[in-house]
Amino acid sequence: xxxxxxxxxxxxxxxxxxxxxxxxxxxxxxxxxxxxxxxxxxxxxxxxxxxxxxxxxxxxxxxxxxxxxxxxxxxxxxxxxxxxxxxxxxxxxxxxxxxxxxxxxxxxxxxxxxxxxxxxxxxxxxxxxxxxxxxxxxxxxxxxxxxxxxxxxxxxxxxxxxxxxxxxxxxxxxxxxxxxxxxxxxxxxxxxxxxxxxxxxxxxxxxxxxxxxxxxxxxxxxxxxxxxxxxxxxxxxxxxxxxxxxxxxxxxxxxxxxxxxxxxxxxxxxxxxxxxxxxxxxxxxxxxxxxxxxxxxxxxxxxxxxxxxxxxxxxxxxxxxxxx
Amino acid sequence: xxxxxxxxxxxxxxxxxxxxxxxxxxxxxxxxxxxxxxxxxxxxxxxxxxxxxxxxxxxxxxxxxxxxxxxxxxxxxxxxxxxxxxxxxxxxxxxxxxxxxxxxxxxxxxxxxxxxxxxxxxxxxxx
Numbered sequence: 248x249x250x251x252x253x254x255x256x257x258x259x260x261x262x263x264x265x266x267x268x269x270x271x272x273x274x275x276x277x278x279x280x281x282x283x284x285x286x287x288x289x290x291x292x293x294x295x296x297x298x299x300x301x302x303x304x305x306x307x308x309x310x311x312x313x314x315x316x317x318x319x320x321x322x323x324x325x326x327x328x329x330x331x332x333x334x335x336x337x338x339x340x341x342x343x344x345x346x347x348x349x350x351x352x353x354x355x356x357x358x359x360x361x362x363x364x365x366x367x368x369x370x371x372x373x374x375x376x377x378x379x380x381x382x383x384x385x386x387x388x389x390x391x392x393x394x395x396x397x398x399x400x401x402x403x404x405x406x407x408x409x410x411x412x413x414x415x416x417x418x419x420x421x422x423x424x425x426x427x428x429x430x431x432x433x434x435x436x437x438x439x440x441x442x443x444x445x446x447x448x449x450x451x452x453x454x455x456x457x458x459x460x461x462x463x464x465x466x467x468x469x470x471x472x473x474x475x476x477x478x479x480x481x482x483x484x485x486x487x488x489x490x491x492x493x494x495x496x497x498x499x500x501x502x503x504x505x506x507x508x509x510x511x512x513x514x515x516x517x518x519x520x521x522x523x524x525x526x527x528x529x530x531x532x533x534x535x536x537x538x539x540x541x542x543x544x545x546x547x548x549x550x551x552x553x554x555x556x557x558x559x560x561x562x563x564x565x566x567x568x569x570x571x
Numbered sequence: 572x573x574x575x576x577x578x579x580x581x582x583x584x585x586x587x588x589x590x591x592x593x594x595x596x597x598x599x600x601x602x603x604x605x606x607x608x609x610x611x612x613x614x615x616x617x618x619x620x621x622x623x624x625x626x627x628x629x630x631x632x633x634x635x636x637x638x639x640x641x642x643x644x645x646x647x648x649x650x651x652x653x654x655x656x657x658x659x660x661x662x663x664x665x666x667x668x669x670x671x672x673x674x675x676x677x678x679x680x681x682x683x684x685x686x687x688x689x690x691x692x693x694x695x696x697x698x
Contacts, residue, residue: 268659278663289671293678300682301689305697310612329609333602340598343649347590394698463697468620484698555649559642566638570612571631 277549281556284518288560291514292567295507305396305462307500308470309569311408315381328569331374332561335519338367339558346551349544354533357547361530364554368523375516382508385491388412388440389498390447392484397500399460400451401472411488414457415442415450440488448482462500508568515564518557525550577653580644597648604637 268275299306310324317327345360388411390398400409420443427435451457459478463471473481489498497505529550538544578587580597587593611619611630619630647653652660689696 268662269656270659275659278659282663282667285667286670289667290674293671293675296675297678297682300679301685303686310615325609325612329605332605336598336601336605339645339649340594343594343651344591346651347594392698394696396697466621468615552650555645558649559645562638562641562645566608566634570608570634 271545273545273549274552277552281552284556285560288511288514288563291507291511292563295511295567298503298507302501302503304464305501306464307462307497307504308464308468311470312382312499312504313378313569315378315386317377325569327374327378328565331371331378332565334367334371334374335558335561338364338371339555341367342551342554346544346548349538349547352539352542352544354536354539357533357538357544358530361526361533361547365523365526365530368519368526368554372516372519372523375512375519379509379512382505383491383493385489385498386410387498388442388488388490390444390482390485391487391489391496392481393486394484395502397462397489397498398481398485399470399498401458401460403456403458403475406472408460409457411442411447411450411490414454415446416453418443418446418449420445440490442488444485444488447488448485451482452479511564511568515557515560518560522550522554522557525553576651580648593648597644601641601644604641608634608637 266272270278313328314322314324315327316323341360341363345357345364348356348360387399387408389400390411392398400411400414401407402409422439422443424439425434425436427433451459455475457478458475459473459481460470461473461481465471487496489496491498492505492508494502494506494509496502499505529546532538533544533547538546576590578590578593579585580587580593580600585596587596611633615630619633620628622629624632646664652663
């Protein structure tokens with residue numbers, strides 16, 4: 248690694264070994280990539296903002312969607328995401344400590360810190376997978392109207408959401424899942440929801456302490472709860488039961504919310520995953536002493552830039568998805 | 572490697588003795604900001620969400636500003652932009668900022684317009 252900055256006019260600019268802006272080729276290219284990737288993520292987040300502004304009065308409230316913590320039951324808005332954010336910042340710190348140790352040519356420290364970074368990354372991706380799983384599975388279940396809007400059920404006194412499993416009536420019905428073998432051969436449907444619309448509606452009618460909550464946000468920033476009469480009227484337009492979220496239906500509200508959630512956090516999770524893979528490659532190179540022989544740990548610095556970038560993106564995703 | 576490292580943050584208010592010390596200092600700072608964000612996100616103080624400043628709730632403005640502060644310290648100290656050449660830094664930072672401001676302006680104004688159309692138009696979608 249050359250240690251001096253090329254100064255002096257006498258040196259030939261086109262003769263090679265000249266570093267524009269005092270950054271090595273690899274580092275500059277890593278920055279080029281990061282800038283372009285940052286623009287990709289910005290485009291996603293701007294598209295999210297576009298859709299959210301379109302449906303600003305009916306957008307789901309993230310505090311009410313992401314309320315789960317592994318191994319605990321109850322309502323814990325934001326705690327787990329905050330934990331994930333902290334893990335990622337922490338792994339960024341160990342990465343930057345690895346880069347620092349690399350500058351000082353301390354091989355063992357680089358190994359140790361990179362190892363911690365990889366562990367942090369794996370914890371983060373695992374948490375994200377868990378969060379996806381919880382989101383897909385859903386928590387309370389809801390009913391979708393003919394217009395594609397979501398109706399949730401709340402307790403009239405406490406205002407807490409009630410799961411459809413807690414009040415639905417068991418009614419024998421012959422509705423069977425449509426499979427390829429017994430219908431039109433090129434169409435099929437996924438698993439049927441646990442309850443039919445009829446079961447939910449009948450259950451609702453026989454429980455007088457239940458109310459319907461619509462997607463509309465009122466002036467206090469809460470979802471609007473209908474009166475009993477309005478609820479019953481609204482339920483007559485129910486078309487299907489929705490449990491959990493996927494790209495087509497979303498029990499938490501607007502489907503676009505679920506689409507963007509899967510797309511943006513998925514793309515970010517993919518970046519974290521590839522960051523872990525690249526980290527492991529560089530980590531093995533550090534162990535076998537490649538950079539020790541090269542007398543430069545610049546490779547660790549470059550992969551570190553990518554890793555910090557992933558952290559940086561998460562900071563924005565965290566804000567725009569979970570906080571705002 | 573002869574790498575010049577600037578060890579000051581907050582415009583020289585806080586000066587660290589070593590690069591490692593600075594890294595931990597920045598971590599503490601970022602953790603505090605995240606804690607504030609999460610606390611505000613859970614409490615949602617009424618006076619911050621029941622008015623609007625420049626078309627958005629003050630709470631959302633606070634979140635966005637805190638995020639930009641966090642982004643600044645991640646880029647400046649973790650990605651050590653602070654130690655890079657000034658013009659490398661400027662080309663990296665200002666290019667995306669310009670493009671993102673442009674894109675978000677266009678898309679958010681358009682989103683707002685469609686929102687109005689849905690609200691006052693003849694097409695019923697919320698039923």
